[in-house]
Amino acid sequence: xxxxxxxxxxxxxxxxxxxxxxxxxxxxxxxxxxxxxxxxxxxxxxxxxxxxxxxxxxxxxxxxxxxxxxxxxxxxxxxxxxxxxxxxxxxxxxxxxxxxxxxxxxxxxxxxxx
Amino acid sequence: xxxxxxxxxxxxxxxxxxxxxxxxxxxxxxxxxxxxxxxxxxxxxxxxxxxxxxxxxxxxxxxxxxxxxxxxxxxxxxxxxxxxxxxxxxxxxxxxxxxxxxxxxxxxxxxxxxx
Numbered sequence: 591x592x593x594x595x596x597x598x599x600x601x602x603x604x605x606x607x608x609x610x611x612x613x614x615x616x617x618x619x620x621x622x623x624x625x626x627x628x629x630x631x632x633x634x635x636x637x638x639x640x641x642x643x644x645x646x647x648x649x650x651x652x653x654x655x656x657x658x659x660x661x662x663x664x665x666x667x668x669x670x671x672x673x674x675x676x677x678x679x680x681x682x683x684x685x686x687x688x689x690x691x692x693x694x695x696x697x698x699x700x701x702x703x704x
Numbered sequence: 705x706x707x708x709x710x711x712x713x714x715x716x717x718x719x720x721x722x723x724x725x726x727x728x729x730x731x732x733x734x735x736x737x738x739x740x741x742x743x744x745x746x747x748x749x750x751x752x753x754x755x756x757x758x759x760x761x762x763x764x765x766x767x768x769x770x771x772x773x774x775x776x777x778x779x780x781x782x783x784x785x786x787x788x789x790x791x792x793x794x795x796x797x798x799x800x801x802x803x804x805x806x807x808x809x810x811x812x813x814x815x816x817x818x819x
Contacts, residue, residue, distance in 0.1 A: 594747070623806075632708075632793060632811035633748075648806075680747060691736050691797040691807055695747030 593617075596681050596696035603703050609668040611699050613681030620685065622664035623693065624648075624656065627678040636679075639664055671703045710794050710810035717784055717817050725779040725813045727768075727794035737761075737770055737777040738795040738807065748793060751779075784817045791815070 597612035615622065621640055625633040625648075635648030637656040645656050653675060657665045664683075668675055678700050682693040711726040729737065736755045740748040752761030754770040754777065761768050766781045777794060794810040 625809075627812075630811055632710075633809040635806065638806065682748075691738055691753065691795070692750050693740075693748070693807060695749065697745070697747045 594681055594683055594694050594696040596679075596699045598699050599697065601699060601701045603671050603701065605672060605703060607671050607703075609671050609701065611666040611668075611679055611681075611701070613664045613666070613696055614662050615664075615683040615694070616662065617683060617685075617694065618661070619683035619694070620661075621683060622658065623682045623684075624654075624664065624666045625680045625682065626650070627680055627698070633680065636666065668701075671701075673703050675701065676703045677701060708794050708796055708808055708810040710792075710813050712811075712813070713791075714814040714816055717815070719786055719817055719819050720783045721817075723779070723781040723784045723788075723815065725792055725794075725815070727777045727779065727810060729775050729777065729794075729796050731775075731796060734770075734772060735796040735798070737768070738797075739766070739768055739777070739779050740793040740795060740809075742791040742793065742812075744790070751792070784815070786817045786819055789815055789817045 594615045623638040624636045634650050639645045639658045655667045678698050680698050681696040684693050708729045738753045739751040741751045742748045752763040754761040757772040759770045768779045791812045791814050793812045795807045798806045
């Protein structure tokens with residue numbers, strides 16, 4: 591089975607802490623994405639990457655950064671967590687740049703910032 | 705602007721009822737359209753898609769037809785089951801010089817099916 595694995599299902603952090611969310615895919619996909627999911631707002635794109643060491647801002651990048659040192663791994667970093675970053679974070683991957691839009695999602699990481 | 709709008713939920717139905725979840729989009733051109741489903745405790749997975757006008761996507765008894773005249777992609781199922789209880793997301797692809805393959809999602813519609 592193809593798989594996107596997110597390292598933590600549930601995290602609780604304090605305001606100001608640095609937070610790392612890890613995502614690994616085993617499908618040799620070129621593209622990887624980080625979304626956040628909030629009730630009534632659907633999924634909003636934070637950052638995405640089309641290649642190793644390459645990143646592009648999505649719609650809501652403020653307060654976040656990413657790292658893609660290896661093709662299979664895409665990390666989301668909250669440099670200084672704030673309460674408004676309490677959310678469900680979803681990682682996804684897709685095959686290549688001309689892909690027709692089929693994304694494969696991880697199960698999500700629910701982050702609570704106190 | 706470019707967006708995807710779904711009907712608000714939750715939608716509550718009895719088993720074997722007919723389901724419609726409305727989705728409309730705004731975009732320049734004719735983007736590919738998708739329905740994703742998120743079962744409780746899981747990530748999203750692709751349910752069906754349509755890549756051009758008048759195409760009908762179908763899977764697991766669900767259908768959606770790409771209607772360019774009404775810019776809609778409504779999801780339908782003739783007879784829902786309790787196992788269809790989930791959150792459904794409509795999405796469209798965003799084309800552009802640096803955005804190929806990026807999806808724009810609607811806000812999601814929760815479906816609850818009661819036995």
